[in-house]
Amino acid sequence: MTKDVEHAAPEFSAKDYHDPPPAPLVDFDELTKWSFYRAVVAEFIATLLFLYVTVLTVIGYKHQTDTLHGGNQCGGVGILGIAWAFGGMIFILVYCTAGISGGHINPAVTLGLFLARKVSLIRAVMYMVAQSLGAICGVGLVKAFQKSYYNRYGGGANVLAEGYNTGVGLGAEIIGTFVLVYTVFSATDPKRSARDSHVPVLAPLPIGFAVFMVHLATIPITGTGINPARSFGAAVIYNQEKVWDDQWIFWVGPFIGAAIAAFYHQFILRAAAIKALGSFRSNA
Known part of the structure; x- marks a missing residue:
């Protein structure tokens, strides 16, 4: 009886979730699949829509509060409304594209997932290019529609x-x-999804709220980048010296933040380093 229990114990201690295997560093097979190019297009369109709506919101707010041109200083959506525009659009676009491309819409997110071996190098580079081009096109549409205000x-x-x-x-x-x-x-951790399966969590929702909260805190400091494509697209179309002088902050800062987040989650919270060491010892 005791032996039977001992043999059965591993079944109850087995993981109730599945960690996907690490993505290959370079996967040339991706270049032969339509799903890969579909995902790249999805990232391009999502970033285009993100910049179009959010930059229009920013410009509209500034116009509505411009007292020199008939505006009302207490009018417009306010800083709160701008933060909602950014967070709400991320929620919408991540929800729409998560099943196609993963819903990155941000080179910093792509870098973090690459460092955690969630995507290959080829996919990461192509996503970043698509996001940057989408951002340029999105801001370009804003300028085309409202050039004087822009x-x-x-x-x-x-x-x-x-x-x-x-x-x-x-x-x-x-x-x-x-x-x-x-x-x-x-929000996308398979272990959390299994552990908290009784509490349904829609991943795009906390991600959108994170963007919203960060904007509330940092709009007065940098206008809130946290997305190199967003900052780069606006800089390319606006093309002023001050914008380019500060541009490095909006690449270096987000990339460092993303790298720290990837390390913290993978090696501290998920204890990847300890697991690797334990596996090495057991093999020895």
């Missing part, structure tokens, strides 16, 4: 606000992106 109100471009030094801006981007990418990992 030029007058700064094109929705990210710059370091007056009164803040480079270190503060870089720190805001690092921490803000850490919050976002950490949320992405947590």
Whole structure:
């Protein structure tokens, strides 16, 4: 009887979730599949729509509060409305594209998932290119539709606000992106999904809320980048010296934040390093 229980015990201690195998570093087979190109197109269109709606919101708010041109200083959607526009669009677009491309819509998210071996190098590079081009096209549409307002109100471009030094801006981007990418990992963790299966969690919702909350905190500092494609697309179309001088902050900061989030989730929370060491010892 005791022996039977001992033999049966492993069945009850087995994992009730499945970790997908690490993505290959370079997977040339992806280049032969339509699903790969479909995912790249989905990232392009999603980022285009994201920039179109959010930059229009920013410019519309500035126009509505511009007292020199008939606006009302207390009008417009306010900082809260801008934050909702960014967070809401991420929620919508991640929900729409998660089953096709994973719903990255952000080179920093793509980098974090690449470092965690969730996507291959080829997919990561192609996603980043598609996201950047989509952002340029999205902001280009805004300028085409509202050229006078676009030029007058700064094109929705990210710059370091007056009164803040480079270190503060870089720190805001690092921490803000850490919050976002950490949320992405947590919301899509198969272990969490199995453990909390009685509590249905729609992954795009916490991701959208993370974007919303970070915008509330950092709009006064950098205008909130946390997405290199968003900052790059606005910089390319607006094309002013100050924007390009600060552009590196909106790449270096998000990439550092994403890398820290990937390390924290994979090696601290999921204890990947300890598991690898245990596997090595058992094999020895």
